[in-house]
Amino acid sequence: MKTLWLAGGAAALAIVAVSGAFGQAVTAPPAQDLTVAADAVPALARAYVADRKTPGIVIAYAKGDRAPNFAAAGKIADDEDAAKADPDSLWRVYSMTKPITGIAAMMLVEDGKLKLDQPVSDFIPGFKSMKVLTDPANSLATRPAARPVTVRNLLTHTAGLGYTIVTKGPLLKEYERLGITPGAISASVEVEARKTRPGSLKEFADRVATLPLIADPGTTWSYSIGLDVLARVVEVAGGMPFERFLQTRMFGPLKMTSTYWSVPESEIGRFATNYLWAGENRIPFDPAKSSAYIAPPSFPYGGAGLVMSARDYDRFLHMLLNGGTVDGVRVMKPATVRLAMSNLLPQGVVFRGPSGDSPVPLGFGAGGSVSLADVPGGPGKGTYGWGGAAGTLAFVDPANKVRVTAMVNYFPSEKWPLRRDVVKAVYADLAR
Template identity: 35%
Template sequence: MDMVVRTDAEAVGLSSQRLGRIDGWMDRLVEEGKLAGLSVTVARRGGVAYRRSAGLADQARGTAMAEDTIVRIYSMTKPLTSLAILMLYEEGRFQLDDPITRFLPCFRDQRVMAGGARGRVETVPAVRDISFRDLLTHTSGLTYGFMESTLVDALYRSEGVDFQTSDATLGEVVERAARLPLLAQPGTAWNYSIATDVLGHLVAVISGRPFEDFLQERVLRPLGMADTGFQVPPEKLPRFAANYARGPDGRPALIDDPATSRFIQPGRICSGGGGLCSTAGDYLRFCRLMLNKGELDGTRLLGRKTVELMTANHLGGDMAAMGQPRFSESSYEGIGFGLGFSVMLDPARAQVLGTPGEYAWGGAASTAFWIDPAEEMAVILLTQLMPSSTYPIRRELRVLTYQAIID
């Protein structure tokens, strides 16, 4: 549980009256049956100016959504995995432009899709190997099977390249992916993918320790993220939220009961791309670490220059200029990508309130966070509704938080 001090909103340049607009928005989402429950945290200049929960974490059991509710954060795992691999980068273990074949020879001699029809994929040789930077920026040519929009996506499904449900090991699923064609030449197109799962495996290979052990010992425990992990233990089950999808009547329909969820099963594959569960308080500790340029409460995980590199745009422009939008936890116009985060380039092009240099990501169950260094602000939205594109709640909350700035 995060012990950061709750602060008077006006003392940190926010209007408590304007922040109160978030109350009505949250209550409407619950009353209209769009979400079972949600929580919002707004932190600025070292204090929490707004923290509120509404609705239910578990409708069947009548459990209220609370500050310490544990949720599936899915792709909000990715920034933590990126942090872990960059800790090894700081130890001099590799360079960003190094080929990953240095550590994963299974990715040698890759082929790239050049066309195809009737289930046959035509390929050409990869011009170069995938680099660490390609993985961190989602420009590796890898994909996701659930996209269901290319022949390569279909191959991922048929060959069992799935880090969420597979019974295989992390390394075995990575090797399956390495045998399949890439969607694009490495470094040429932005495509959301399993790249961060491959990074998790690289953490294990380079450090010589299981990925989950490295993350626990080097990241989660030092940060005091005591409720964050790949498995929800039995004693924390009463705090574990149910997961929902929009039902035929428009109301939340149960898709994952906490009592039978795979997130409570031991031995599950530890997905660096989407396997963690966490709480608002825990994730706020990560956000504060990033706002503090790699240090929190006397514990430094990254150097300031590494955080600055991590949160800079590494694309040639915005995501829209780097390929055909298919799916991600972000819009594409006016948004770039760093080493594990989307990066705001131009709020006018993105058509939403924000600040150039603000960085963010979200998860498949409609969770989201963003960190704004210029405004010294972090916002966390937790709920459990799949898919994340069901309602535009992230953009709505951006407006509600930024309109409250009064200094």
């Protein structure tokens, strides 16, 4: 786990843990230190609450075209009057927004309005003549990029873009100066972030285009704001605001009725509080009633902006597992879904998980990792998904026809080995 400063302007604003590698969590061999009993997933949920690892938890899992099983325990906050955690509780999914944005782009590929290897400058003109840093650690000196940034690069974190949670040196200062911080952490952090953050997706993407890249496009995997920039591409290519495109093409047809960019006042009672672990103390960091997610965001953050229920995220995964359809409603063709969940990395680029130490070979698809090998007793080759900074996890395993969503809200995401534990418990239960 890496703990980094998420900064806005010149001052550091909050400590946030970078989401652990989905590939590591899902593709690692099942751990041996968690006892697997009958009904392992409900038992795991109860244990996490009983051991005070989280106030509440919801896990959705299923095999094939079946309705999801839900294992829920605890409450959505430590407050005495907090509601019980259930399939319709609302959680910050942070980077689990990225696969949703990636799949939205693939819908436009299917429509013929986007091509994977199309230059991003066709939609955001500022990307026409990008520059690459020559000495990233020490200066902003640049040279011309060897090739254009493409849609594929944005989908797979190979565009050469940075991210305030991982970028260092002079470029980080430029990201901070221009407010390239596409994400909400807490209400107090938002007060500072909004002083410099752009007020629209267009302004955000145009500002990003003025900044140098950390590497030539298509040459290296580096976690980035690529999916946030891609949201602007979807907006332009789709001919409507990004949030309307998602509502029209995905959320509405799939009956994802508990998916929000900002939580309506009427729904705050089912919205979880986000916590920060400081040593062994669990501190309310973004209480639901005063959350940063109550107010509309500066713009829809395609890389980290959604609040969702476990039921809704399961419907998204169910659509992917079914090749583009749920309950008889088709939103994508099977071939498009297969392409989205395949290894889309440019030739020669290697992805070993964000920490670089995945024991299983990985690729990267449309906003999420792709396993390139089976795990005995666990996820199969082709498993696709990603996790969020507040501990959430979601993936589909087409080989075994399995889908899984796990919802909690705490920083850092890897305070507990929840992702590993969920994978082991789910496959143990489904094997029975």
